[in-house]
Amino acid sequence: MEPSLKKIGVQSVHRSTLSKQVVEQIVQLLISGKMKAGDKLPPEMELMEELQVSRPVLREALSALETLGVITRKTREGTFFNNKVGSQPFSIMLALAVDNLPAIIEARMSLELGLVTMAAEKITDEQLRELRKTIDAIANSKDNDYGEADKEFHHIIAVSANNPIVEGMIDSLLIMHSKIDSLIQYRERDLTVAYHEAIYAALESRDPQEAFNQMYKHLDYVRQKVLEHST
The missing domain is CATH 1.20.120.530 (GntR ligand-binding domain-like)
Incomplete structure (x- = not known):
């Protein structure tokens, strides 16, 4: 069963720096220990609703995280935190400093x-x-x-x-x-x-x-x- 963002405690983002804030919120799930390497993220619709962002903004953030090696998106399976994230904190720092x-x-x-x-x-x-x-x-x-x-x-x-x-x-x-x-x-x-x-x-x-x-x-x-x- 996929996790609920309300239970995890993700905050909605402001609309000033949307994509970067989405990156920070998702990375924070790992830093806080609420999710761990290998876990599956909630589906896009739930992420969009809880973060209060559009699909293009969410996908821009997910693309940045994928490029940085933090997540992997699998067709028909969903989006997962990479198993190597726990041993590669540089990827997390890169995600937070993406811009x-x-x-x-x-x-x-x-x-x-x-x-x-x-x-x-x-x-x-x-x-x-x-x-x-x-x-x-x-x-x-x-x-x-x-x-x-x-x-x-x-x-x-x-x-x-x-x-x-x-x-x-x-x-x-x-x-x-x-x-x-x-x-x-x-x-x-x-x-x-x-x-x-x-x-x-x-x-x-x-x-x-x-x-x-x-x-x-x-x-x-x-x-x-x-x-x-x-x-």
Whole structure:
């Protein structure tokens, strides 16, 4: 039997920032412990009634939560909190800060700068070879279509840090990468390759400080470019 929102205690939202408030209300069900990872949310009609929002607003909020990895919507089955949510608090924080682009970018920078320093100490020769492949793929890409290779470059670095505690953050890192990547107005393939080459060289030399420095230069450039065109 599906839970009742009245019993759970969801509050109706005001109409000023509807979609974000819906996200916050649904996330609050997890934070408060009223629902848990894997639970099925009430049906859309009940959510709309209790939150006092339209279907488009609700679906916008649910889409944001799905993109952030907090929920999964299954055709004919309903909407569920993901089982991994409990071990991935970053997804919750991303959901709450969904419209705060500077905070998302800074969170990505904080996470990646730590990971790349650890990667410089732990990355394997095989992972370096895989990293090289992503750089080559970007360099040989057509029409500046290299988003997936770019994401894989950062994914390999994150995984090569080889820390089981931060593994749960990697999915959130990729979500942040996709969010930021979607806001880039124009791509500069040669410049991207140059940044990645510098990071690669530092990792190949097993130099944590240089890896940090080069990753910071890369991410700071991305930050400036995205924020410049999002205001």
